[in-house]
Amino acid sequence: MRRRRTGQTCSRSPHLSSETQTVEHLDVAVIGVGLQGGGHLASYRALPGVNLVAVCDLNAEAAQAAAAANGIPNCYTDYREMLAREKLDAVSVVIPDHLHYEPTMAALAAGAHVLLEKPMALSVAEAEEMAAKAEETGLNLMVNFSHRHQLPSIMAKQRIDSGEVGQPIYAYARLNNTLFVPTKMLSWSRKTALPFWLISHELDRLRWFFGSEAQKVYAVSYSGVLKAKGYDVADLYQATVTFDNGAIGNVESAWILPETAPWVADCRTHFICTDGWLDIDHMEPVVKVATSQKYSHPGIMGGIIRGEPVGTVFEAVKHFVRCVQRGEKTDVTPEDGVAITKIACAIVESAERGEPVEL
Numbered sequence: 001m002r003r004r005r006t007g008q009t010c011s012r013s014p015h016l017s018s019e020t021q022t023v024e025h026l027d028v029a030v031i032g033v034g035l036q037g038g039g040h041l042a043s044y045r046a047l048p049g050v051n052l053v054a055v056c057d058l059n060a061e062a063a064q065a066a067a068a069a070n071g072i073p074n075c076y077t078d079y080r081e082m083l084a085r086e087k088l089d090a091v092s093v094v095i096p097d098h099l100h101y102e103p104t105m106a107a108l109a110a111g112a113h114v115l116l117e118k119p120m121a122l123s124v125a126e127a128e129e130m131a132a133k134a135e136e137t138g139l140n141l142m143v144n145f146s147h148r149h150q151l152p153s154i155m156a157k158q159r160i161d162s163g164e165v166g167q168p169i170y171a172y173a174r175l176n177n178t179l180f181v182p183t184k185m186l187s188w189s190r191k192t193a194l195p196f197w198l199i200s201h202e203l204d205r206l207r208w209f210f211g212s213e214a215q216k217v218y219a220v221s222y223s224g225v226l227k228a229k230g231y232d233v234a235d236l237y238q239a240t241v242t243f244d245n246g247a248i249g250n251v252e253s254a255w256i257l258p259e260t261a262p263w264v265a266d267c268r269t270h271f272i273c274t275d276g277w278l279d280i281d282h283m284e285p286v287v288k289v290a291t292s293q294k295y296s297h298p299g300i301m302g303g304i305i306r307g308e309p310v311g312t313v314f315e316a317v318k319h320f321v322r323c324v325q326r327g328e329k330t331d332v333t334p335e336d337g338v339a340i341t342k343i344a345c346a347i348v349e350s351a352e353r354g355e356p357v358e359l
């Protein structure tokens with residue numbers, strides 16, 4: 001009932017090595033139906049062959065509302081109960097940064113492929129355990145680093161791969177938020193830190209474009225603005241990350257920009273290459289809107305066309321679903337998640353110790 005296969009029948013949790021398994025119908029659930037979880041739900045709904053069978057959120061009202069809005073028959077507040085009762089092919093884990101480990105491990109143990117929101121974890125030990133569990137079970141564990149699914153990044157990477165700009169050797173990457181994010185949007189901002197919440201996206205793009213592993217991190221941070229408002233978290237980080245092949249990344253991230261800005265995220269990156277230059281300007285929005293109340297632009301994350309989602313979350317979910325359906329590995333691997341967790345943890349450590357950290 002849940003699936004059809006070409007080639008052969010097999011038990012749940014298809015191993016990725018088998019070329020004959022094509023799972024046409026996936027039974028899927030989403031754990032965490034907040035801001036980002038809503039995007040996962042809309043994306044699954046829009047994809048053929050996906051049957052959204054359950055949602056789970058600690059907030060029962062939110063879970064019920066998400067289930068009702070998306071026509072999902074089963075609703076839980078405890079993911080353990082959901083995993084025990086539902087036979088799931090795939091699960092999205094879309095809960096706060098510091099809580100990713102347990103539901104991910106439980107979903108993999110239950111035989112479900114996992115699409116996990118970035119950051120993979122706040123500690124290298126947890127990230128490595130999750131990667132080991134994915135390896136042991138043969139299931140996909142894809143960490144959703146958004147730049148991997150955005151047209152500007154993909155086009156820039158294609159220009160690098162074509163050889164026309166030479167090898168990227170330096171990046172300046174900035175990703176900032178307004179104060180709205182740590183003080184109003186995220187109820188759990190005190191439990192994470194910028195290297196995980198924001199910088200992980202830029203670290204992933206640097207490592208992806210440079211094609212090399214990080215070697216050394218030197219980071220500094222500033223604290224004060226958010227502390228004065230009762231948030232014991234750093235306001236900004238600046239990190240210099242050097243890579244094995246000699247490439248250098250310079251990353252800036254703050255979340256104290258004024259709320260009068262017409263956006264919540266300020267993101268711009270350029271790469272200096274041995275024979276060229278790439279500038280990715282995420283600040284050029286799809287549309288700019290001025291009302292009598294405010295000026296805003298929605299950025300390039302995505303939107304809705306004819307009732308269906310387009311954009312980065314949709315592309316990430318689509319890639320994950322297609323890989324699971326075809327019995328393939330996702331192009332973002334658990335090892336990518338572990339590598340980024342190592343650099344993010346090194347940024348925090350370097351800023352605390354005031355000295356470089358070798359990886």
Ligand SMILES: NC(=O)c1ccc[n+]([C@@H]2O[C@H](COP(=O)([O-])OP(=O)(O)OC[C@H]3O[C@@H](n4cnc5c(N)ncnc54)[C@H](O)[C@@H]3O)[C@@H](O)[C@H]2O)c1
Pocket residue numbers: 031032033034035036037056057058059062077079094095096097099117118119144145146186187188197
């Ligand atoms: N890839 C991206 O661009 C992107 C963008 C935004 C958020 N995120 C990531 O998505 C994740 C969720 O962020 P968000 O902005 O949606 O947060 P949110 O606070 O809006 O939503 C989180 C939801 O998880 C629920 N929850 C918490 N603990 C739970 C548990 N144990 N079981 C079930 N539900 C639980 C909460 O009740 C809440 O509804 C974070 O890891 C964040 O970093 C990624």
